[in-house]
Amino acid sequence: MKIESDILLSGSNLASVRGGRVVYTGLNIQLMAGALITLEGPNGSGKSTLIRQLAGLLSLTAGTLQIAGLDVAEDPGARSDSLHFSGHTNGLKPAFDLATNLTLYSETVLGFRPNRSVLEAATASFDLAALLDTPIRYFSSGQQHRSALARLGLAHRPIWLLDEPTVGLDQANRDRLRTQIELHLAAGGGAIIATHDDLGIAGDILQMTEFRGGRDDPEAWLWD
């Protein structure tokens, strides 16, 4: 039975038009507490676009989106306390060490100053605690990606929006990521993850190709 307050995120009739092309249309998505939704589909099917739209980095072309029970069109601040977003880029400054990077992120994006134990706990989840005081410019690309993922542990946010989180990770770190996601779900959080890999966690699959804008679509003229 679905209880209203268990719905973390609810989007209905979402659509996206990119460069005059309908990427998807009529897309409905509902994320419940403790649930995982995996976005599947070939390159260009709109996985990243949907993740960015849910995060608020792209405006809604159509449809409505509710986060934590609030309509984001009326209450744009609804999102900032509710979600973690992790995209293709890592957002790290090479000149600063990992601890400084995480502190700057936490202060400017999450809105609090983390103490050393928070930083150590967050980085330990991805086996980076020993590198806290190493400048990012000495990190391998895999280590940089793990540093970006370590932000997920800085503060609790009920909704995780992850875009290709497994790219560049070896098996041991994929397992660490899986552990983090499982802990998050067990604590009542939800996650929407775009990936081509099998995460090994039970969850729903959203097949992006089902929402492709067809030629019989009212916006079909937008197809080149």
Next chain:
Amino acid sequence: MGLMRVFAAVVRRDMKLAWSQGGAGGLSIGFFVIAISLFPFGIGADKDLLARIAPGTVWVVAMLAGLISLDRLYQADFEDGSLDGLLLSPLPVELLVLAKTLAHWLAIILPLALMAPLAALLLNMTADGLLWLAVSFLVGTPTLSLLGSVGASLTVAIRRGGVLLALLILPLYVPTLIFGTGVVLAAESGADPTPALALLGAVSLISLIVSPLASAAALRMAAE
């Protein structure tokens, strides 16, 4: 209260970046001092001529020196992905822009303003002129960061947008240049410099209103 803390954190973050390795702080000041010191070599030891061109020269070179740092104001964060994070922060984008612009002014332009009287000494400016040059810089230079932020946000997604940025922004600096040098010229000729100073302040205030709105709109478009 929470928002002010995040605002201050963004200002601190950007000031730190401006003066870290790869930051533009040192570059701008170095350019300013070297470019000013070239003028006596090029023009020769005609003290009266140097004194006459001093106010305009110092203002123009300061504008160019500020321009060097402006193309990285948003682009660095855009390229490494940290702009996504900042756009998701609890700060409204207008305040985010204002925080980054304030940091640019404090970290890069204010040091130029403090150096300006020293640089003008190389050009044989009179004591009266030096005093009012400093005053005109403090009142007028916020425009350099504020209007520069509009240009930087418009060109954020353009590779090598620095030249385009100069073409966009330099014409907008004309009122500041006219009234900024007007203050110094008036003081040197024994006239009352305050009318020019008031107009210079008015330009800064108008920029303060226009800049956050225009820059925020341009950044939202760039994130799309």
